Amino acid sequence: MSKVEKDELSGVDTTGHDWDGIKELDNPMPRWWLWTFYATIIWSIGYWVVYPAWPLVSDYTKGVFGYSSRAELHEELASVEEGRASITTELVNADLADVKNNPQLYQFALSGGRSNYAVNCSQCHGSGAQGAPGFPNLNDDDWLWGGSVDAIYQTIKYGIRSDHDETRTGxxxxxxxxxxxxxxxxxxxxxxxxxxxxxxxxxxxxxxxxxxxxxxxxxxxxxxxxxxxxxxxxxxxxxxxxxxxxxxxxxxxxxxxxANVMPAWDDRLDESVIRQISLYVHSLGGGK
Incomplete structure (x- = not known):
C-alpha cells in the first residue's frame, strides 16, 4: 500500500511510490506547462469551430472556413489533368504502333504507364513485372496472346476469359x-x-x-x-x-x-491510361 510522507531534504510530500528505495516527489507541474496545456484546449475549441472536425452520421461539420483537404486535392488533380489534356488527347487519337516515333509522346506514355502499372497490375504480375505461377512474366518477350502493342492493348482492355463481351477465350x-x-x-x-x-x-x-x-x-x-x-x-x-x-x-x-482470368480494364481505367500501360508493358520485353 502506498504511503505518503514528507521528504526530509526537499520538504515536499512523496507520491507514496517506492522503487528499490527511490521515492517519487509529488512536485506540481511547472506553470509554463500548465498554461501551454490550457492553450491547447482553447486552440482545439477554435479548430472545431473553424475547420471540419466532428463526424456526423452521413457527413461531418464543415467549419466556418469550409476548408476541405479532399477538395483541395481534387482541384490540384484537375489542374494537372488540364495541363496535360492536349498530350493525353494526342495519345488517345494516335496509332499505338506509331507512338514510338514521337519521343515526347512516347516518354509521356512510358512514365504514366509505369505509375499506373504499379497501382493496377503489380499485385498479380509483380512490382518488377516478373510474374508468378499463373501470372505471366512481362519481361521475357514470350507472349501467350501476341506481343505486338496492339495485342497487348487488346488483352488489357478486354481481358482474357473475362466477363467482357469482346474478351478472348481459350x-x-x-x-x-x-x-x-x-x-x-x-x-x-x-x-x-x-x-x-x-x-x-x-x-x-x-x-x-x-x-x-x-x-x-x-x-x-x-x-x-x-x-x-x-x-x-x-x-x-x-x-x-x-x-x-x-x-x-x-x-x-x-x-x-x-483457365486463369485476366480482368478487363475497359470499364475501370480510361482510354489514355490503358494505352499508357500497353506501351509500358510492350517496352519491358521488347514486344513484337
Missing part, C-alpha cells in the same frame, strides 16, 4: 478429368512435352507421348509445339513455363486443365 482442356485421355497417356504426353526442352527423358514414354500429342494437342499448340497466339496456347519448346516446368505440374495442367 482454355486448356482437362484431359484426364473429362476422360479424354487415360492416366498413362497424360504421363506420356507430359514426358514428350518435357523432351522438347530437356534432354534425358524416358525415350519410350516420349515416343508414346508424341503420338498422343499429335492427336490431341497439336491443333492448339501446333505441330511444331511452338504455340498459337490465337488460342493463347503457349510455346512448349522454350522452357518458359506459365505454371511450372516440373513433370508433376505439367501432368496436373494436362489432367485438370487451366
Amino acid at each position: 482454355e486448356m482442356p482437362a484431359f484426364l478429368r473429362d476422360e479424354i485421355l487415360e492416366k498413362d497417356q497424360v504421363s506420356d504426353v507430359a514426358e514428350y512435352v518435357l523432351s522438347l526442352s530437356q534432354e534425358g527423358r524416358d525415350p519410350e514414354a516420349v515416343t508414346r507421348g508424341a503420338e498422343v500429342y499429335a492427336n490431341e494437342c497439336a491443333s492448339c499448340h501446333g505441330e511444331n509445339a511452338r504455340g498459337n497466339p490465337e488460342f493463347g496456347a503457349p510455346n512448349l519448346t522454350d522452357a518458359i513455363w506459365f505454371y511450372g516446368g516440373d513433370k508433376q505440374t505439367i501432368v496436373n495442367t494436362i489432367a485438370n486443365g487451366r
